[in-house]
Amino acid sequence: MRPRLPATKLKPAAAPTHRQPPPTTYRLLSTAAAPSDECGLQQQLDAHVARGNLSLARHLFDQIPDPDVRAYNALIRAYSWRGPGLAAYALNLYRAMLQDRRVPPDKYTFPFVLKACSALLDLRSGRAIHSHAARAGLHTDLFVSTALIDLYMKCAFLCHATNVFDQMPARDAVAWNAMLAGYALHGMYHHALAYLLRMQDHDARLRPNASTLVSLLPLLAQQRALSQGKSVHAYSVRACLHDKDGVLVGTALLDMYAKCGHLHYTCRVFEAMADKNDVTWSALIGGFVLCNRMVEAFRLFKEMLAQGLCFLSPTSVASALRACANLADLHIGEQLHVLLAKSGLHSDLTAGNSLLSMYAKAGLIDEATELFDEMVVKDTVSYSALISGYVQNGMADEAFLVFRKMQAHNVEPDVATMVSLIPACSHLAALQHGKCSHASVIVRGIASETSICNALIDMYAKCGRIDLSRQIFDVMPAQDIVSWNTMIAGYGIHGLGKEATALFLDMKNRACEPDDVTFICLISACSHSGLVTEGKRWFHMMEQRYGITPRMEHYIGMVDLLARGGFLDEAYQFIQSMPLKADVRVWGALLGACRVHKNIDLGKQVARMIQKLGAEGTGNFVLLSNIFSAAGRFDEAAEVRILQKEKGFKKSPGCSWIEINGSLHAFIGGDRSHPQSPQIYEELDSILVDIQKLGYQADTSFVLQDLEDEEKEKALLYHSEKLAIAFGILTLSEDKTIFVTKNLRVCGDCHTVIKYMTLVRKRAIIVRDANRFHHFKNGQCSCGDFW
DNA sequence: ATAGGGTTAG
Known part of the structure; x- marks a missing residue:
């Protein structure tokens, strides 16, 4: 319903431009001080658009009785710039324009309305507009084609993008950049690089500009192509790209260095940058988190805050929260929560998801659930975070409830969701649930993803079907180190030490480097199969041939191997000779073996050690109490249980x-x-x-x-x-x-x-x-x- | 240009 002005005030619909002298009627009406003249309206419309005041612009537009193509274009353009939120208005306006047969879209209309389609990922409308443009003979126009390439790339119609590009009679740097950016979007490093080279071969006047580098650098980061990244850096300096687009290029560069693990260069780029914005700070902090330098990440976060609140963004807080989660620093995490609330960012989706995950990882699953319930907008990530939170906190059954709720709300699970959910089946050893998840993953077409296969291998192994684990392992398109480790661990828990060893040797033949976790799995596999000598051999080989320094987990495995195999004294001596100070878990492994082998004397000695260290978790209290019970010392057994209660450890009942x-x-x-x-x-x-x-x-x-x-x-x-x-x-x-x-x-x-x-x-x-x-x-x- | 959820070991 647009308010119409009285017909007498209508003006002829010639398309006036700024440079034309005002029509004679202009003076007449302007003296009446009524802003109803089309030319005046157009100018005001432009002014509102320029100021970003879109509701006023729209209001004015609605006042224009017969808007011309310029008026349409101005508003469509304004809407298409503002992301998916307003892009739908641009499309609606375009449709109104088609209905208003008086005003056919021109070469300025198509690029902007295509941009709106791209923001909405609306391929259907985009293709319709493509054919409108073709009918108008405008589809090979430089700007229209470039907009089409952008649209097809974003909608993953790569061949269509290539076709449009190939049909262009002339191409500028922006067109080449659109192709490159499209391939970058899909992480297609080789294609992007090929276009970069073609672009320079094709026309010597076309120089890679700031946009080119900003698309290219994330690809180099993904490839960890440090030396190429350095040449791009050098080029950007030679081409003076830091003068005008310093923030963009600088931020992309420092991010690339961080992702290649070179924080030194990251910092140097950062210090050299004249202009910095919130994205720059986020990239910097995120880089430190990525390189496991959590304490420095916090220091930088504080420094950023000292520079002014304008730099604070959900992204940087997300990185800081990730640091909290990794360090299990709940205290700082809570402070960040307060900071978010104070700065009004707490309803941001990214920030909310990070908070949720941080609480879940800290073991505060109730807080995480509460946060989740309070979130107004939830997406796949929110649901996945909660699912994995429940699984991590041993509440696998709850994880399934969340998954069901997610489906009821029509939120589509993705790879990460399923990778979070499948371990719930593993924990419960619920083979039927596991098989259902497997089927679901096949239906969704993600069954050959490496991470999905890894989760499935683990699930089938823990559900007693090691044969199916191996089948998946053999069939999957690409195994990574986690696949090998999971498979070895699977053989381990089934007491198939020989198979585990065989797989380890196979791994070497396939030129896959074992890591520290591989040896934890291998030693534990030997332990479960009583292969004491062999386990000891791998332990030594790990250090000598692979140069992996044993961690606490390796020592736990070795103590378990020796003690479980009946060599209790050797295990005890092994602990004494450790370069690290044995923690409760090491002694716990020995204690467990004391129980199995009914060595009460050593058991009591170990029990004293554990008491001195402070029994962590419930497991050791139970073992301790078992040892005393086995010795008939029920008073002491009872004492341990009372102590356990006092310390607030809930007795987790055998289930x-x-x-x-x-x-x-x-x-x-x-x-x-x-x-x-x-x-x-x-x-x-x-x-x-x-x-x-x-x-x-x-x-x-x-x-x-x-x-x-x-x-x-x-x-x-x-x-x-x-x-x-x-x-x-x-x-x-x-x-x-x-x-x-x-x-x-x-x-x-x-x-x-x-x-x-x-x-x-x-x-x-x-x-x-x-x-x-x-x-x-x-x-x-x-x-x-x-x- | 940055960023939120995920698989192995104990």
Whole structure:
């Protein structure tokens, strides 16, 4: 509804320009002081557009009774400049223009309306406009063609872009830059480089300008092509590109140096820059975070704030928050949260997502959830961050709920979402869920992405299907170091040390360099297979042949290898000879082995060490208490548990679960909440009778509380893993393998009972505990009873 | 020109 002026005030619709003398009527109306003259309106329209006051411009436009092409163009142009938010208005106006048959679009209309399509990624409208331009004979116009190239590149229609480019009768640097920028957008380094070279061969007058370099530099950064980056730097100085576009070129250069890991050059470029803006500071801080120089990143962040709040941007805060997450510095993270709130940036999507992730990584999953619920706008990243937050905090089931919520809100999952979700299946050992995720990834066409395959390899391994892991590993288009490590680790938890070793040797044949994690996986694989000598060999080779200095994780693996293999004293001496000060986890590995090998004396000694270091986490309290219980020292065992409570460590109860027909059934020791509990307990009692006939005697040293012997037996009998297995026996047909997962280590008595169970119930049983897989069959376990 | 979520080891 546009307010129309009285018909008497209408002016003839000749297209006046600035240079034309005002029409005679101009004076008449101007004396009446009414801004209704078209020429005057046009000037005011231009003025509002120039000032960026688009609502006033629109208001004026609506006052023009018969707007000419210039008026349309001015407003379309203004709308198309303002990103996707206003681009839709530009398209609407263009459509109005087509309907208003009086005013055909001209060569100034097409580039701007195409720009709007590009901002909206609206390929359909773009192609329609392409054909309008062709009908008007304007599709090979320099500006129209360039706009078309930009559109097709952004919509990933690369051939169309090439066609347009090839049909151009003449090309300027902007056209070449559009091609180059398009390839840069898709990370196509070689194509972009080819156009850069062609551009210079083609016409010596065409020199790469600031825009060229600004497109090119991120590609060089991605390729870590430092030497080429340096030549670009030199060229930019020779071509004086720092004079006019210093901020753009400088920022792109310092970012390139940072991504190539050369912070020294980054800083030198930064210091040399005359003009800096928020993007420059963000790139600088982000560079330090990227190079793991968190403390300096914070220092720079503070320096930036000291320079003035105008430099503060969600991007720079995001980098600072990432530093907090990596350093697990919740204190600074909270300060940044306050800073965001104070500067009104807290509703920014990027900032919100960073905050959410930071809280999740710090273990404050409730804060993260609250933040998520408060976010007005959520995108795929927000959902993915929350999903991975839940998985990292051991709440895999919640992760699935978030995933479902995401689908209900029509937010499309992408590669990162699925890479966050698939580990939830791994944690739960939920093979059906895992297979569904696998199917979903195939449907979405992302199943051959390396990171997706890596997550799937891990999932299948942890769900007991190491065969499927290997299949994916063999079929995937490109393995990276994570793929190899995951596969080796997979063999490790299945006790397939020989296969792990074979894969490691294969890795060398394929010229893939092992890293520090590879050796952690390899040593742990040897440990789970009792390959003590071999494990020791790899450990030495790691340092001597590969020059990798052992980290705490390697020492933990070695102590585990030695102690689990029964060489408890050697393990103890190994700890004494470590160049690093052994932490709780190292002693914890030894303590665990003391329990398995029932070495109470050493166990108590180790327990004292752990107490001195302050038992971190719940695991060691439980082990400690177990050791004392095993020695019959129930007072001390009780003391440990009281201490645990005082320190605020929640007892994480032993929990086992089994997936049946795609749903999970979870059990806690002595738990009767499952609807089929009566049958389950009956079955266990009957199993006890049967296995006692075969000579089973309860090993009551695994009972924590001070109970009478008979009660102890019962306490053992209703351990969570036994409940889950009994439920499996009742539910699954005889030919099916029963696969149970436990969050803690499987208890020694259960280990014995399960072996008997395979005999008296003629079932194959697989138990995955916190450490590894146990394949029970015909009265034996694949781990050879050392685990 | 910068930036938010993701896979392996314990």
